[in-house]
Amino acid sequence: MQDKIAMTAPGGEALLFLTDDQIRRGIEAMYFAYRAFTSDPDLILAEMDYGRAHHRALHFIHRDPGLTVTALLDVLGVTKQSLNRVLRTLIEDGLVDSRVGRRDRRERQLYLTDSGTALERKLSETQRARLRTAFRTAGPQAVAGFRQVLEAMMDRDMLRQYRAFRDLPDTP
Amino acid sequence: MQDKIAMTAPGGEALLFLTDDQIRRGIEAMYFAYRAFTSDPDLILAEMDYGRAHHRALHFIHRDPGLTVTALLDVLGVTKQSLNRVLRTLIEDGLVDSRVGRRDRRERQLYLTDSGTALERKLSETQRARLRTAFRTAGPQAVAGFRQVLEAMMDRDMLRQYRAFRDLPDTP
């Protein structure tokens, strides 16, 4: 059941977990797991003519209420034209509130409305449920390894974004 | 550095790794890691008017040479119209060879040509390099956990596809 993961003596060369085949299995694991991971919210989103981009915007606005458009652009890594289309529909539909920046009035600070919060919760709950089950099944040690490997895969920029939010207040 | 992962006595309730915040971090880890994971091949693909769909087709044809269109459709989980557009360009460009099925002459069996093999290798090498580095950094225990959690996240169908290829010959 458990793959044999073995190391020879320190400095050894036969690191079974670095085999080409093991690496290939890692690649496919990423592919299939990510597909499963996005499938649940995709079903909900499709019903309301939204896509993953809407989900991502809701997620990061929820995580850091009051963040500016530029900050959101930065964390998502897309162009402003692309984000704007998504953001406009979310604002029109009353899920996101765009307020003039407090320090700098050029900036727009983004907040979820009540219904925006509700949809974000509904979408992420499906993913949380999946991850919770997977975490429980795999156990704490595996979860630690899961996060270690994923973090080691990230580029520096992404790792920075990933680590950025530890103890932020919910309302600035 | 290392997140505190703790369990109380068996049957305990304070499973820190199942905290809502820990789950959220898991969600973001998936998002950022997958983005990093696909960014390298995306750069290469963009240069040649290809996309991820082309990469995925090349990958699975490489993994299981001679598989039928239906089998590929099944593993990719897309419609035949969608796959066909991709497959047609790959065949036209001489990267994939489509041969009439041996058992059933209605079927098409798919093979990579030499240049197809070369491109698949070029694309996957970027991912393998990233994963190899991440695996080496995180260590064998973490890699085991990484795979355990990802497998636990998959749907049954995907897990079946994922497990399907262990000791297949390269040429049927």
Add this chain to the structure above:
DNA sequence: ATTGGAAAGTCAACACACCTGACGTAATAA
């Protein structure tokens, strides 16, 4: 031998999410 149906391929039309480039407006900073 004819028929039913599966496998494969094709055409059309559409939606979504990304992109580049160019332009305009408002507000801060030099």
Add this chain to the structure above:
DNA sequence: TTATTACGTCAGGTGTGTTGACTTTCCAAT
């Protein structure tokens, strides 16, 4: 005053996915 930044928008394009309708090829059962 001028330059820069932040934001929004128009236009045009690509890749990937969808439904629906249709034809051709071919195996298999009647």
